[in-house]
Amino acid sequence: MGRLSIGFQTDKSPQEYVELARVAERAGFDTVSVYHDLFFQPAIHPLLLMARATERVRLGPAALNPYTLHPVEIAGQIAALDAASDGRAYLGLVRGTWLDELGIETAPPFRRIREAVEVVRRLLAGDRGGFAGEEFTLAPGAGLRYQPRRRQVPLLIGTWAPRLAAYAGTVADEVKVGGSANPDFVPIMRERIGSDRVGIVAGAVCVVDEDGQAARGRARAEAALYFGTVAGLDPTIDVPDTLLAEVERLVRAGDAAAAGALIPDHVLDRLAFSGTPEHVVRQVEALFDAGAARVELGTPHGLTDRGGVELLATRVAPAFRA
Numbered sequence: 398m399g400r401l402s403i404g405f406q407t408d409k410s411p412q413e414y415v416e417l418a419r420v421a422e423r424a425g426f427d428t429v430s431v432y433h434d435l436f437f438q439p440a441i442h443p444l445l446l447m448a449r450a451t452e453r454v455r456l457g458p459a460a461l462n463p464y465t466l467h468p469v470e471i472a473g474q475i476a477a478l479d480a481a482s483d484g485r486a487y488l489g490l491v492r493g494t495w496l497d498e499l500g501i502e503t504a505p506p507f508r509r510i511r512e513a514v515e516v517v518r519r520l521l522a523g524d525r526g527g528f529a530g531e532e533f534t535l536a537p538g539a540g541l542r543y544q545p546r547r548r549q550v551p552l553l554i555g556t557w558a559p560r561l562a563a564y565a566g567t568v569a570d571e572v573k574v575g576g577s578a579n580p581d582f583v584p585i586m587r588e589r590i591g592s593d594r595v596g597i598v599a600g601a602v603c604v605v606d607e608d609g610q611a612a613r614g615r616a617r618a619e620a621a622l623y624f625g626t627v628a629g630l631d632p633t634i635d636v637p638d639t640l641l642a643e644v645e646r647l648v649r650a651g652d653a654a655a656a657g658a659l660i661p662d663h664v665l666d667r668l669a670f671s672g673t674p675e676h677v678v679r680q681v682e683a684l685f686d687a688g689a690a691r692v693e694l695g696t697p698h699g700l701t702d703r704g705g706v707e708l709l710a711t712r713v714a715p716a717f718r719a
Contacts, residue, residue, distance in 0.1 A: 399685040399692060401717045402428035403709065404459055404600060406696040407438035411446055417706055418447035422454045424710035425718045428487070430459035430600075430693060435495045441474045448482035455485050459573065459600070459693070460555050462493030463513035464501050468533055471513065472520040476545040484546055489573065490514065491555035507561050508532055510554065514568055522548045553598065557630040562589035571691065573598040576623045578680055579667035580687035581633040587688060596690030603670040603694035605677050605708050611700060616671030617657025619697065621648055624660060627668060634667055670694055674712035681717065 403426050405417060421429050429447060433440035440458035447456055456478060461471050471488070479486035490513060492506040503509075512530040519528060520541050527537035554565040555573040565572045572590055574582060578601040586597050602619040606612035625645045628634050640659060647656035660668070670677045681692045694713070699705015 398717060399690050400427035401681065401714055402426055402430060402455075402598075402600075402691055402693040403698075403706070404430040404432060404693050404695040405443065406432050406434070407440060407443055409443070409702075411443075414443040414446045415450040417703075418450045418454070420706055420710050422451045424714040426454060426710075426714055428455040428457070428691065428693070430457055430489070432696070433458045433461050435465070435493070435498070441478065444478050444486075445481050448478060448485070451482075451485075453485075455487055455551075456482050457487035457551075457553070458489050460489030460491035460553065462491055462496075463509050463532075464493050464496055464503060465499070468513045468516035469520065472517045472541065475517070475550055476521065476541070476543075479546040479550055487551040487553055487570075488517070489553040489555060491573075491575075507558070507564065510561065511564060514552065514554075518549065521545050521550065557586075559589045562586060563591055566590040566592040566595050569595055571596040571598050573600055573693070576601050576627045576668065577631065578670050578684065579631060579633060580683040580689070581667070582631050583684065583687040583689050585632065597688065598691040598693055599684050599689045600693030600695055601669050602696070603677065603698055603705070603709070604700070605670070605672065605674055605698065605705050605713065606700050607673065607708075608700075609671075609673040609676060612673070613662075613665065613671045614654075614657070615697070615700060616669040617660050617665060618653040619657070620660060620665060620668040621653045621656035624648075624656070624664075624668060631667070634664060636661075636664060674708055677709075677713050678716045681713070685717075 403421050431440040431443050444456050475488045496503050509532045512532045516533050525538050525540040528535040551570040553571040554569045555575050577599050604612045604616040644656045670680050684692050
């Protein structure tokens with residue numbers, strides 16, 4: 398059986414983060430991830446609060462990007478989290494989204510992520526030999542001026558891309574496919590990674606409620622926002638171009654609900670975890686059966702965030718306790 402985790406958006410109060418982390422740990426979730434999306438609170442703030450409020454659960458950002466954060470800052474943040482959590486941190490790295498709104502050019506992501514991984518690992522390991530890359534440089538003798546809790550932390554790379562997935566297969570502990578609840582894509586990603594050692598993480602929007610139709614309605618509106626992107630990345634999703642165009646037109650017009658209403662049920666199940674607790678359990682089971690090592694249930698969790706988290710804690714997570 399795989400591991401179940403939950404992801405939180407950084408739009409909450411300090412006390413909410415503490416309470417949600419405690420609920421997640423009591424429920425038996427393996428990992429609590431915190432998003433580091435642009436224009437939201439930085440992930441490190443809630444993660445440090447959660448580290449002090451928990452004892453067992455793994456914690457990490459999903460994910461930091463080496464375009465807005467230099468690898469020295471990334472290494473420092475993950476070292477701080479690892480110290481605060483007594484060695485329970487993981488580091489998630491990804492290219493990042495919405496960077497065009499800052500005028501940041503994100504090409505080439507492969508080289509930048511590869512060099513960021515190298516710099517972070519050298520810093521945590523205490524290697525002061527220097528690094529001269531095309532994206533980042535460390536002068537000989539440069540290094541952290543304190544001792545990290547661990548000299549290496551587990552690494553997750555978020556990607557759909559074959560080249561980056563293959564690289565992740567050589568350096569990462571996990572590869573996350575964001576925006577996917579699709580068991581049919583798991584063996585495709587396994588082939589791209591090229592290693593059985595690396596765990597595949599499937600993570601997507603989750604909306605659970607006793608009123609399954611209401612939950613799926615909200616999930617449709619959320620999934621519509623990334624429907625066009627995922628449909629272009631996932632070769633197992635076959636939808637007419639006319640449907641894609643109409644969904645994207647409605648999203649651009651600000652009517653995500655109408656856009657989501659056009660998404661067929663079988664496609665929605667590949668884009669999001671949604672419906673009654675029993676339906677979400679079946680979706681998670683299908684991903685584990687397909688070979689996913691971890692499934693991450695993402696925001697908004699329910700018709701209300703706290704209500705959704707409580708249902709996940711009491712009706713979904715217990716199905717996957719060891």
